[in-house]
Every structure is written in C-alpha cells, then in structure tokens.
Amino acid sequence: MTGRDLLWASSALVLLACLALVLLIVLTKVTRTVRERRTAELVAPHRPHLLAVASGEDEGGTHRDALIEVDGPARDAVDVVVVDLLGKVRGAPAEELASVLLAHGAVDRAPHDLRDRSTLKRARAAHILGLCHVGAALPLLVQALGDPAPEVRVAATRALGRIGEPTASAALLAAVGADRVVPAGPAADALEGMGVGISGSLRDALSASSPTTRTVAAYLSGEGSFSRSLDALRVALACDDDPTVREAAAVALGRMGRAADVVALLRETGADRPRALRRACAAALGELGEPSAVVGLTALLGDPDPRLAEIAATSLLLLGPAGRSALDSAASNPSVETARALARLQAGAA
Amino acid sequence: MTAVDGIRVLVADDDPDIRDLVEFKLTQAGYAVQAVGDGLSAWEAFQEQAPSLVILDVMMPGLSGIDVLRKIRESGAATVPVLLLSAKSRDSDVDTGFAVGADDYVIKPFSPRELLHRVNGILARVR
Numbered sequence: 001m002t003g004r005d006l007l008w009a010s011s012a013l014v015l016l017a018c019l020a021l022v023l024l025i026v027l028t029k030v031t032r033t034v035r036e037r038r039t040a041e042l043v044a045p046h047r048p049h050l051l052a053v054a055s056g057e058d059e060g061g062t063h064r065d066a067l068i069e070v071d072g073p074a075r076d077a078v079d080v081v082v083v084d085l086l087g088k089v090r091g092a093p094a095e096e097l098a099s100v101l102l103a104h105g106a107v108d109r110a111p112h113d114l115r116d117r118s119t120l121k122r123a124r125a126a127h128i129l130g131l132c133h134v135g136a137a138l139p140l141l142v143q144a145l146g147d148p149a150p151e152v153r154v155a156a157t158r159a160l161g162r163i164g165e166p167t168a169s170a171a172l173l174a175a176v177g178a179d180r181v182v183p184a185g186p187a188a189d190a191l192e193g194m195g196v197g198i199s200g201s202l203r204d205a206l207s208a209s210s211p212t213t214r215t216v217a218a219y220l221s222g223e224g225s226f227s228r229s230l231d232a233l234r235v236a237l238a239c240d241d242d243p244t245v246r247e248a249a250a251v252a253l254g255r256m257g258r259a260a261d262v263v264a265l266l267r268e269t270g271a272d273r274p275r276a277l278r279r280a281c282a283a284a285l286g287e288l289g290e291p292s293a294v295v296g297l298t299a300l301l302g303d304p305d306p307r308l309a310e311i312a313a314t315s316l317l318l319l320g321p322a323g324r325s326a327l328d329s330a331a332s333n334p335s336v337e338t339a340r341a342l343a344r345l346q347a348g349a350a
Numbered sequence: 351m352t353a354v355d356g357i358r359v360l361v362a363d364d365d366p367d368i369r370d371l372v373e374f375k376l377t378q379a380g381y382a383v384q385a386v387g388d389g390l391s392a393w394e395a396f397q398e399q400a401p402s403l404v405i406l407d408v409m410m411p412g413l414s415g416i417d418v419l420r421k422i423r424e425s426g427a428a429t430v431p432v433l434l435l436s437a438k439s440r441d442s443d444v445d446t447g448f449a450v451g452a453d454d455y456v457i458k459p460f461s462p463r464e465l466l467h468r469v470n471g472i473l474a475r476v477r
Binding site: 047051052054055056057081084085087088089090091092093094 | 365367368370371374375378458459460461462463464
C-alpha cells in the first residue's frame with residue numbers, strides 16, 4: 001500500500017466517523033423530540049387538572065383525584081410533568097402535587113431507582129425524594145453524593161438542600177472536596193437551606209483535608225455569620241496552606257469578626273503576602289468597620305498595586321469620620337482620587 | 351362580574367409550565383391574560399395591548415426581563431406596574447430588579463396564591 005493509499009484510507013475513515021457522529025446527534029434529537037411529543041400527547045387530556053392543582057385552584061381535591069386515577073402509559077407521562085411543576089411552585093399546591101406522586105408509587109420507587117443503571121432514572125429519583133421532602137431517604141441521598149455520574153451527585157445535593165436536614169451537612173461539605181466532586185455552588189445553596197444547624201459542621205470543615213471544603217466552609221461561615229467558626233477562621237487566615245482558603249477566611253472575618261481581628265487582617269496586607277489575599281484583607285477591614293484600621297489602611301494608599309490602594313481608600317470611607325478624614329488628608333494619587341470621587345457621589349446620593 | 355374582570359395582564363416567561371400556570375391562575379381570578387415566551391414578544395405585546403400590569407421572567411431568550419422593564423420605564427407608559435417573577439434569588443438580583451423600576455419581585459419556586467394577592471395589591475394601589 002502506497003502513502004497515497006494510506007492517506008485516502010485515513011481520510012475516508014475520518015469522513016465516516018464524522019458522518020456517524022452527525023447521524024448519532026440527529027438520531028438523539030429525533031428520539032428526544034418524539035419522546036417529548038408522545039409525553040405531551042399523553043398529558044394533554046390531563047393538563048387542565050395539572051394546572052388546577054399546581055395553581056391552588058383545587059379546593060375540593062377533584063382535580064388531584066383525577067390525576068391520581070390516571071393509569072397506563074399516561075401515568076408515567078403525568079408524573080414527569082408533576083415533577084417538573086413541583087420544582088416551580090411552593091406551598092399547598094406543592095404538597096398536593098407531591099401527594100399525586102405518592103399515590104402513583106413514584107416516591108416509594110425512588111429509593112430503588114437510586115440504584116438503577118440509568119443515570120437519568122437515578123437523578124430523577126434523587127430529585128423526587130428532595131421535592132417530596134422524604135427525610136427517611138437521607139442516608140441514600142448522602143450515598144448518592146458519591147455517584148459516578150455528576151448529574152446524580154448534583155441532584156442528590158439539591159435534594160438534601162430541599163429536605164433541609166442539617167445532619168447531612170458534614171457529608172455534603174466532605175463531598176465538595178471528594179474525588180467525585182460535588183460542585184461548590186449547588187452545595188453552598190443546599191447548605192444555606194439547612195439553616196443554623198450546620199454551624200458545627202462548618203467549624204469542623206475548616207480543618208478538613210480538602211482546600212475546597214475549607215473554602216466553602218469559610219465562605220458560608222461568613223455568609224451566615226456563624227460565630228462558632230470564628231476561632232477556626234482566625235487560624236485559617238494565619239496558617240492555612242491554601243491562599244484561597246485564607247482569602248475566604250478574610251472575607252468571613254470582615255463580615256463577622258471582632259475589633260481584635262484588625263491586627264491579623266492588617267498583617268495579611270503586608271507586601272510579602274499574595275496579592276489577592278492583600279486585597280481581600282483590605283476590603284475586609286472596611287467591612288469590619290473598626291476605626292482602629294485607619295492607620296494601616298492609610299499606609300496602603302501609596303501601594304504599588306493600584307487596585308489594593310483603591311480598595312484601601314474605599315474601605316477608609318466605610319470607617320466613618322476618622323477614615324474619611326484620613327482619606328481627605330492623604331497625598332493625592334489616582335486611587336485616592338477615585339475613592340474621593342466615590343465619596344462625593346455617595347454624599348450626593350444621600 | 352368581579353372587580354378585576356377584563357383587566358389586561360401581560361405575562362412573559364420562556365418556561366411554558368410557568369406561563370400556563372400564571373395564565374390559568376389569573377384567568378380564574380377574572381383577569382384577561384396574554385402570555386408570551388420571550389422578551390421581544392413581551393415588548394411588542396406591551397406596545398400593542400397596553401396592559402394594566404406586566405409580569406416578567408428575568409432570564410429569557412433575546413431581551414431579558416430586565417431589558418424589557420428598562421424599555422417600559424423609558425417608554426411613554428412608564429407608570430405601568432411591573433412584577434418580576436424570577437428564579438434569581440440573590441439579594442443583588444432583587445436589588446437590580448427594584449433599581450431598574452420593578453414594583454414587586456417574586457422568587458421561584460413561588461406560591462400562585464401569593465402571586466395573585468400581589469397582583470391584586472399592586473393594581474389596587476395604582477387604580
């Protein structure tokens with residue numbers, strides 16, 4: 001076989017692979033469209049009942065009962081729409097919709113479906129357990145945080161957030177830093193949904209081995225002003241190996257720290273510290289609002305990092321008359337002028 | 351006849367379930383509802399129908415709810431009340447909505463009953 005033949009053969013192979021890929025995409029889209037159309041056709045006669053229940057216009061329960069009576073292939077199709085609607089409404093209509101799923105056996109099947117081979121089925125099962133607030137499924141959902149499929153892990157995370165049981169918070173925080181990672185955004189949302197009961201888990205997670213877990217714990221500690229985390233945040237700011245954790249700890253201390261934290265935050269604005277950490281600490285000192293930070297922040301106005309100088313100037317404005325006076329008497333530079341202009345704007349708006 | 355019979359409400363949401371749900375709830379209460387699925391259609395319908403109240407989703411294809419709200423506030427009918435109905439729930443999102451001129455902000459998942467009360471309340475204040 002000559003080189004030219006080889007070239008033709010490989011080109012033909014590439015072309016065939018491309019064609020197969022296009023065919024696969026078209027086939028997937030057609031299958032999905034057909035399935036959606038089929039579902040819509042099956043659901044159409046029951047849509048008025050669905051809308052009545054979901055909108056809370058079903059005082060006698062007639063429409064809910066009609067939905068419960070649905071049988072055959074239409075039952076699965078109705079359940080798909082009920083699950084969709086459940087994620088969009090709250091209050092009594094959500095409870096009524098959940099009762100339809102319960103009557104159809106979808107809630108009882110969900111724990112079993114969490115072990116199904118189909119990723120879609122596992123994710124949907126987790127979704128249903130969360131939407132219907134099935135507290136008994138907590139251990140299974142925690143287990144699902146380690147599912148091989150990311151969509152199932154996210155569905156389990158959201159389900160735990162909806163159930164809102166704080167005993168799951170430690171597992172969720174650990175999952176953020178696990179090998180089969182749970183994304184930090186949905187995890188943080190779910191943890192916030194669990195309320196004040198997560199304070200112990202947050203404090204413990206600040207000494208976890210994963211920096212991602214520590215960062216999320218620091219961030220949430222500040223968001224919720226969890227004072228039980230204060231000591232661990234101070235340790236993290238001073239000693240953590242990971243600069244992102246230290247930044248998150250600085251932000252949290254800015255929100256919930258005490259006057260004594262000014263010294264530690266100022267120390268981390270030193271020229272030998274990472275740039276992002278210095279900026280986070282300068283901003284945190286403004287958030288903290290302690291006048292004892294005025295001298296330290298004023299010293300940063302001439303820093304070679306113009307953004308840091310600007311943040312320091314803005315923070316001074318947040319420290320009241322002492323900070324404003326320090327800014328007014330500081331030597332002029334672009335950062336100082338920006339902050340002064342901002343101050344004038346704020347005064348004008350007040 | 352109820353006091354709201356025939357009052358025109360424009361609803362814009364790209365989620366057909368939400369659109370149908372809000373339309374159903376408000377129609378049951380006696381409002382005349384027009385529902386559209388994107389921001390551009392919302393703006394066109396607003397100009398053509400002159401609704402008494404507008405309910406806008408924030409995240410829509412083309413023009414966002416915030417864009418439509420801004421256009422409404424810059425138009426000749428700037429005082430028409432607008433309620434934002436959105437899954438964006440952070441404080442900054444709500445702040446932005448009110449800063450651009452929303453009269454109310456309802457976060458999804460929402461209670462249809464509460465939404466109706468808010469619509470009734472807004473219209474009672476402006477009429």
